[in-house]
Amino acid sequence: MRTLQSCTTYFVSVDHYPHDRAFHMTLHDRNKPARHRAIFLSDIHLGTRGCQAELLLDFLRRNESEHLYLVGDIVDGWRLKRWWYWPQAHNDVVQKIMRKARKGTNVVYIPGNHDEAARQYCQLTFGDVRVEDEVIHETPDGKKLLVIHGDQFDGIVRYARWLAILGDWAYAAALRLNTTFNWGRRKLGLPYWSLSAYLKHRVKNAVQFINDYENAVASEARQRGVDGVVCGHIHHAEMRMIDGVLYCNDGDWVESCTALVEDFDGRLRIIHWADEVARRTSRLPLSHVQLAAE
Ligand SMILES: [Mn+2]
Numbered sequence: 136m137r138t139l140q141s142c143t144t145y146f147v148s149v150d151h152y153p154h155d156r157a158f159h160m161t162l163h164d165r166n167k168p169a170r171h172r173a174i175f176l177s178d179i180h181l182g183t184r185g186c187q188a189e190l191l192l193d194f195l196r197r198n199e200s201e202h203l204y205l206v207g208d209i210v211d212g213w214r215l216k217r218w219w220y221w222p223q224a225h226n227d228v229v230q231k232i233m234r235k236a237r238k239g240t241n242v243v244y245i246p247g248n249h250d251e252a253a254r255q256y257c258q259l260t261f262g263d264v265r266v267e268d269e270v271i272h273e274t275p276d277g278k279k280l281l282v283i284h285g286d287q288f289d290g291i292v293r294y295a296r297w298l299a300i301l302g303d304w305a306y307a308a309a310l311r312l313n314t315t316f317n318w319g320r321r322k323l324g325l326p327y328w329s330l331s332a333y334l335k336h337r338v339k340n341a342v343q344f345i346n347d348y349e350n351a352v353a354s355e356a357r358q359r360g361v362d363g364v365v366c367g368h369i370h371h372a373e374m375r376m377i378d379g380v381l382y383c384n385d386g387d388w389v390e391s392c393t394a395l396v397e398d399f400d401g402r403l404r405i406i407h408w409a410d411e412v413a414r415r416t417s418r419l420p421l422s423h424v425q426l427a428a429e
Pocket residue numbers: 207208247248249284286368369
């Protein structure tokens with residue numbers, strides 16, 4: 136009887152997401168990794184307490200791709216210089232990525248401003264991972280996307296840098312609070328919810344900054360004659376047309392836990408992994424939830 140109830144819950148909740156690919160999947164298929172043509176990740180900030188390494192590991196386990204672009208700020212060298220913080224989960228993320236590279240995924244690492252020490256290795260290859268300052272990704276229909284971290288455009292919109300508004304220490308405090316807050320939520324069985332992302336969006340000037348940054352990046356892409364751009368840096372996932380150029384930001388793994396993926400038909404979309412996990416665990420019978428958590 137209990138099993139029957141669980142199954143009913145499962146199908147009812149799937150009905151709420153008719154466009155979800157999971158709609159066509161069986162319970163068995165749901166444990167297989169999803170395959171994409173390309174995955175874009177940035178702003179993981181390994182080496183900081185804010186990094187949501189466990190959620191990222193879950194994402195990496197459940198998503199495979201032909202191309203994996205690491206779009207900057209993967210390891211936070213700034214923070215590590217001041218305070219060494221390197222838990223097992225952060226090691227696991229690096230191992231998982233190197234393993235994907237060994238197994239044939241084309242992994243390209245584009246250093247950002249927090250891992251700029253790696254910029255001196257551009258155009259070199261380390262254990263199957265290629266380091267580049269920027270690359271052009273070609274979509275299946277031949278469109279060109281410029282892939283850059285994007286910190287160079289931060290300076291252009293300097294007058295409204297949202298970090299300057301809040302201050303670096305306030306941001307670090309918000310991230311710490313976020314980690315504690317979500318530890319509490321986990322204990323209560325509640326899904327991950329980004330307090331710091333929520334706070335940021337409540338700051339009016341931050342919204343203006345995001346907008347100016349997006350316009351600056353899109354305008355650079357237009358001048359370069361490409362069809363679109365994929366960047367990170369501001370920890371705000373987005374995908375929209377800006378004056379004829381496709382602007383994509385893959386977000387981050389300290390606040391929003393987002394990835395940009397390209398499917399084999401060329402469709403690009405942003406995945407909010409915390410939401411995916413919440414959806415998965417809410418509609419699976421208890422035994423499957425426990426399996427997934429292992
Ligand atoms: Mn950055």
